[in-house]
Amino acid sequence: GRVICAQDRQHRQVAIKLMKIDSKEYRILRVLSKEPLLFSAESFGCVIPPIDFLEMGEHCFVVMPRWGDSATWPWFSTVREALDYMRSLLKGLCFLHERLIAHRDIKLSNILMNHIGRFEQIHKNPFRKQLRHEGRALYALLDFDCAVMFPRTSTPAERRLPGRESFIFGGNYSYDTAQGELDYDPFAYDVAALGQLFCENFQQLAPITHFLAPFIDRMMTRDIAKRYTAAQALLVFDDFCSRLSPWQLDTAPPPIDDRCDPENHETWARLPEDFVQQWSSHREPKLPLSTKVLRWICMQPLGYRVVQWARRICAVFTARPSLKAYGRSV
Template identity: 40%
Template sequence: MNVELTIPFPFPIVVEDDNLNVDILTERYAFWDSPAIFQWFEARGYTLYKRMPTGEYDLMPNNYTVPRLPSEPFVQAEYPHPYHENYSAYSKDYIRCAQDTSGKVVFAQDSQCRHVAIKLVPNDTNEIRILQFLRRQSPETLKEHCLIPILDILPIKGFSFAVMPRWGSSIYNPAPNTLRDVVGIIHSMLKGLSFPHHHNIIHRDICLRNVLVNHFSNDHAGPVNPTRVKLRSAGNLSYAIFDFDVSVMVPPDVEKSEFRLPYKMSWCGSYNHPFDTAQGEFDYDPFAYDVGTMGREFCQEYQHLSASLPLLAPLLDGMITRNISRRFTAAQALQFLETELGQLPDKHLEQEFYEATDVTEYDKYDRWRLLPSNLVQKWAVYKEPPLPATTRFLRWLYSFESLVHVIPFVRRAAFHVWRFPYRFSSAIRLRH
C-alpha cells in the first residue's frame, strides 16, 4: 500500500493535562483505529492491536487494545523480545492487552507474531535523532547497556514511526523479594544512563515509569503476576530505559561538565526532580541533573535499606549531593556500585526486601544513621552534610510564585557583575 500517510492532528501539542484532554485523545485514537492506518501498517508487516469496546458511560474511547493474532499461553524470551503469557486477573477478553493514555503509541504484532510498540515521533527533533542513533547500535550493545532497542523506523512526511519490542511496565510490581532484586534494578538503570551520557544524550525524564522489564502479560492485570514473581526469583528479569521524547542530544565536541541549560528546562519531566534549581539558579548542569533525578528516585524507593545494604548510603549521597561539582557522574556511580558489590558476599544480597515506613524527603533523610562506624569512616568523603540555613532560606524565598523568575534574573545579573572585573583584568594581562 503506497498511499501517502499524513498526520491529521497537531502533534506534538503542548497543553495542560495532555493525557486527560478528551478531544485530543479521541482524535488520536480515531487515527490509529482507522482502516487506512491498519492497512498501511499491515502492508509493512505489522498487524495493529484492536481497541476494546467503549463502556456505556465512558467519556472517551477505551485506552486498552488487544492483539488480533493468537500467541502460545507462555512464550519464552528471545532478545530483544520478552517473556509474555496470557495471565489475566480480570476479564479474559483483556489477555495481553496494552494500555496507552497518550495517543502517540500503538501496539502491534510483526510478521512472526512478535509483539511490538510503535511510537509517533516528529522528524527534525532530538528524539528522532536519538532513536536513529540507537537504531544504529548492535543488539548486543543495547542489551549490555540496558536500553530498549529500536527495531525499525518508518518515515512519512514530517514524522516517523519508531518500532520497538513491547516490554512490560510497572517494574515495581510485584515488589522485590530480596536485596539482589533491588541491586538488579539500580545496576540496570545506572547502565542505562551511563551509555547515553557517554554519547552526550541527556534523558531529562528519569523515573521508574520510564523503565521497562522483559516480561508482559496484561496491562490490566493488577499488581501481582505469579509468572513475574518466578522470573524475578530465578534471576531472569532484565530492565531497560526508554522514552526520549524530552531528551536532548548535544554535539559530540561539547564538554559535558561545562554544558548548561536554562533553569526553566529543569522543570520538565517527572515528579522526582532534585533541588538543583530550587534556590533560584539561572541555569543548571543537565547531565548532573539526570544523575540527581535518578538518585532521588532511588532514595524514594530504597534509601530505607541502607542499614541492610550500607553501600546505598555513599552511592545515594554521591548521586544527590548539592555540590554539583562533586556529584557522581553516571559512569562514576556505576563504577562505585560495581566495585562495592564485588567486595560483598553473595549471601548478603539474599536478605529479604522490606517496605519503607519513613517517607522523609531525600535531602533530609539520614542514610548513615545505622551504619557501622568503620563504614562511615571509610565512605566519609561521600557523606552529605545537613542543609545549611542559607539554602533553606533561598528555597523558602523561591517558593513564592511571584519570585520564580525574579530570583534567577537577579542571580544572573549578579553573576555577570561579579564576573566582569575578572574578565577585564584577564584582558589587560593578555595585552601585556
C-alpha cells in the same frame, strides 16, 4: 496518546510511537537504532532500542519492542534482585551519557521490564518472580521526549542548559535548579535524579547493604563537583556489590518506605557507628538555612524570576561564561 501496541509479522509484541521527523527525540532514536549493544543479549545497554521507522511526510511511526511497565512490581524477593534493577538503570544512564545524551526525565514510569503483564495482576504475577530468580530479568530506560543530545565536538561548557528548562511536569527531579540557578549541567542532573529515585525506593536496604548510604548521598550531593558521573557511579556500584556476602544478597529486602524524603532521610542513623565514621566524608550535610530560604522564595509567585534576575545582575559583574547563548544540542 501517541503510543499504540501491536504485533509484527514475526509475532513479536511491539509499541509504535508517532513523532515529528524534525524533533530531537527522532534524531536521538535514529542514533540509538545504530547501536549494536542495544540488540545484544550478552551486553545489553539497558535502553529500549527502536527497531523500525515508518516515515510519512513530516511524521514518523517509530517501532520499538514492547516491554512491561511497573518494573518494581511485584517487589523484589532478594537484595540481589533489587541491586540488579539498580545496576541496569546505572548501566542505561552510562550508555546514554557516553553518547552525550541527557535523558532529563528519569522516573519509574520511564523504566520497563522484559515482561508484559496486566496492570491489575502484576502484584501477583509469578512470571516476573521467575525471571528474576533465574537471572533473566532485564530493565531498560525509555522515552526521549525531553532528552537532549550534544555534538561530539561540544565542550563541557557548551553542554549546559537554561535553568528554567529543568522543570519537567510529572518527572523525577534534582534540586540543582531549585535555588533559581541560571543554567545547569543536564548530565549531573540525571545522576542526581536517579540517586533520588534510588533513595526513595531503596534507602531502606542500607542496614543490609551499608554502602548504599554513602553511594546514594554521593549521587545526590549538592556539591556538584563531588557528585559521581554516571560512569563513576557504575564502577563504584560494581565494586561495592562485589564485596557483599551471599547472605546479604539473598536477604529479603524491606518494602518501600513511602515517608522517605531524599534530603531528610534517616538512612545513616540505622548504620554501625564505625561505618558512619569511616564514610563521613560522603555523608551529605543538612540543608543550610540559606538554601531553604532561597528555595522558599523561588516557590513564591514571581519569586523564581526575581532570583534569576538577581543572579543575572551578579553574573554580568563577574563575567560568567555560562551566560553565552545555548543551543549546541542536536
